[in-house]
Amino acid sequence: MGMIIFLVILILAWQGVYWLGVDLLELWKPYAVPEPAGVAKRFVELCSDGTLFQATFNSLMRGIAGYVVAVIIGILVGLLINHFNYLQKNFKPVVLGIQTLPSVCWVPFSILWFGLSTNAILFVVIMGSAFSIAISVDNAIKNIQPIYTKAALTMGATKKQMYINVIFPACLPEFISGLKQGWSFAWRALMAGEVMTTSIGLGQTLIMGRDLADINQVMLVMVVIVAVGIIIDKCIFSVIEKRILKKRGLA
């Protein structure tokens, strides 16, 4: 509730600044500064012709598709670098290095390899989030309290049983927060990919706003991108996270 009031105040202040700077003092050009009323108007227009819904839906589907592949690759790479000492020593620094690379850097590659297609965007999403997931899988397993594995060993756990009955459940809370972080990387990478290509989506709608010199549309798409990110985080990842922590008495 307090947050809603704060947002309302923020929007009112924004409208006030616009009114003062653009209308009254004429300090800024109207095409360079978005206005809450204009954003709202654009929102209604883009909703009524279905553009916004289509764009959001397309982006979300693309984001999810890329993310699912990234999770699978991330888990595999994470398990491998955790399990094999050689990879831990030599390959993990490489993975860490790739992970620091901003996802937009993969765009030239992806366009050369896949053209201006959906696959190009997916490639950027996967490269942008798989390695962060791999690192978090490795860390989650490393942070398991040794007493759990020790106890299981003295009860005769085989390697396979250890993974299924101890390692996976023990690292679950940390793994979920890794997945959550991976999603935020994927969502950002998705936008980096989408603004470069022409497939219908939020990124492309944003760039269209720029091309039409429609600053309110640009702002609207930015707000939608943030909103989708927050909704996914709060309604999916945070809910799962809380449930697991509560079951273990950690929250």
Next chain:
Amino acid sequence: MPLVIQGLNKHFDNSDKATLNEIDLEIESGEFVCIVGASGCGKSTLLNLVAGLEKPTGGKILLDGKEVTGPGADRTVMFQEHGLFPWLNVIENVKFGMKLAGVPKDEQEQKAMHYLKMVHLEDYKDYPIHQISGGMRQRTALARALTMDSKVLLMDEPFSALDKQTSNRLREELQRIWMETKKTILFITHSVEEAVYLGDRVVALSPDTGRIASIISIDIERPRHVYSPEFVELRHKIMEQVRGEAV
């Protein structure tokens, strides 16, 4: 003779002296042996070696004539920090070892309930671990260890993280359970009183040399009472004997 320790040495790389030096010890079937010593005397190292969690630098450990090379269900450990799994409830924790061993489900249930009753936790079987007390967690860990039917049960200061009252209560129950089940137990403790109370024999380790300082048989009838004159006298005598070696 199920457990035989022969000329066992353990020398850690980062230490200038041996933690364990030429340890020879034989434990009979159904015997309760307590290892006592001050912190740093290597008593937990000895237990880890028997458990197979660490490798000796010399000598060997034989279980029923077979050399110990790694951890296994025939030497289950009960740890100081219970080692229960927080994602499982009480009875699921108790069944864990049986599940690994592929024991049929109804037998798991029956055996888990049998031992939960033995440690007075049958009413708490569905509780999550974080909702039961420290003492109850150790009871759960004890029940879990008992279900394993290990040849030797290893206990690494299982009661020392608990408050005095709970710890005393649990050792009384362990005495009763041991009298009922006659399991072979190797029990590590820093408390001479606990060792004299529980053990058929008390093995005192010397922290300076890493050797066995003395082995004392405790011939007091069970159930023992810490305030009986013979207990007080023997405890006092052993404290004198192991002074300097164990506190």
